Amino acid sequence: xxxxxxxxxxxxxxxxxxxKLQNYIDWKLLNFKLNLKNDTWYMIxxxxxxxxxxxxxxxxxxxxxxxxKKIVFLIKxxxxxIKDLFSNKNREFVVLDDFNMKAFTxxxxxxxxHPFIGHPEFLKPDFVKVLGNNNVxxxxxxxxxFSLSANCSLSxxxxxxxxxxxxxxxxxxxxxxxxxxxxxxPDAKSLDTFPFEFWAKLSEKLNKMGWVVCINCVQELxxxxxxxxxxxxxxNEAITMVEMAGWVIASRSGLCDLISSANCQxxxxxxxxxxxxxxxxTASSLRLxxxxxxxxxxEFDKDENMDLMxxxxxxxx
Numbered sequence: 001x002x003x004x005x006x007x008x009x010x011x012x013x014x015x016x017x018x019x020k021l022q023n024y025i026d027w028k029l030l031n032f033k034l035n036l037k038n039d040t041w042y043m044i045x046x047x048x049x050x051x052x053x054x055x056x057x058x059x060x061x062x063x064x065x066x067x068x069k070k071i072v073f074l075i076k077x078x079x080x081x082i083k084d085l086f087s088n089k090n091r092e093f094v095v096l097d098d099f100n101m102k103a104f105t106x107x108x109x110x111x112x113x114h115p116f117i118g119h120p121e122f123l124k125p126d127f128v129k130v131l132g133n134n135n136v137x138x139x140x141x142x143x144x145x146f147s148l149s150a151n152c153s154l155s156x157x158x159x160x161x162x163x164x165x166x167x168x169x170x171x172x173x174x175x176x177x178x179x180x181x182x183x184x185x186p187d188a189k190s191l192d193t194f195p196f197e198f199w200a201k202l203s204e205k206l207n208k209m210g211w212v213v214c215i216n217c218v219q220e221l222x223x224x225x226x227x228x229x230x231x232x233x234x235x236n237e238a239i240t241m242v243e244m245a246g247w248v249i250a251s252r253s254g255l256c257d258l259i260s261s262a263n264c265q266x267x268x269x270x271x272x273x274x275x276x277x278x279x280x281x282t283a284s285s286l287r288l289x290x291x292x293x294x295x296x297x298x299e300f301d302k303d304e305n306m307d308l309m310x311x312x313x314x315x316x317x
Contacts, residue, residue, distance in 0.1 A: 023103035043118035049254025084236035085157035132278020167240035185250035192271040260291040
């Protein structure tokens with residue numbers, strides 16, 4: 001019995017050692033791939049669109065504060081097109097095929113010439129105790145972890161003329177009327193959303209008001225909601241597509257950050273829920289973060305009257 005316990009313990013430590021060795025190898029391979037330079041920052045971005053948008057927006061202020069020639073953002077393949085909105089000699093984007101978070105956490109270090117995770121979980125693990133409370137929001141947390149001034153400026157995404165024209169052509173090829181199309185974006189990864197019935201009823205009301213309704217989502221709601229059109233676009237097309245449409249009604253998600261500067265009507269819906277030290281609204285409101293002063297934001301309980309909720313969205317006071 002004692003021998004068995006000893007063997008189990010040895011096996012556990014060998015497994016742990018093997019994992020640490022694999023993490024170290026993965027880390028060294030990453031460093032070799034990047035050909036690290038002493039005048040460059042290497043920021044690993046393993047999370048969502050909203051997080052990437054915020055760090056890209058803060059890149060210039062980051063370099064002014066900490067020095068360095070540029071920031072290399074290490075991102076997922078499906079986020080790569082965001083580079084077209086922040087094309088600048090100070091920013092470079094590299095796709096990582098594998099995000100070994102344990103390796104990044106064990107060996108990452110916030111210093112120039114060395115990869116690190118550009119997220120509060122890595123640089124300020126106790127952020128969960130303050131986010132959403134006392135005017136602390138996602139953007140203010142990012143400014144804090146990067147030691148930036150609370151009133152530092154943000155770089156807005158820029159759409160090139162060629163990309164804008166191509167995106168406009170794509171929109172028109174779908175037969176959608178400019179400024180009379182509403183895009184519904186019901187999906188969100190980090191936050192709760194309202195059920196299918198809400199979006200179906202909202203779509204019905206919009207159709208009666210004369211809007212052409214499109215749905216941008218992972219779930220194929222378009223197949224079961226009458227009189228709607230599926231619309232999909234890459235990150236670099238998003239701003240032009242929503243500006244052509246005229247109106248976006250979305251669950252709070254990273255898409256909202258991405259299009260926060262777009263010249264369109266934007267209505268963002270928050271499920272009233274506890275999130276970190278506050279609520280999803282107090283922690284991530286586009287208005288509270290200063291990303292948009294035109295956005296219309298709504299925070300509803302899941303059990304609120306659906307008709308009243310929709311009425312508020314369609315007829316804002």
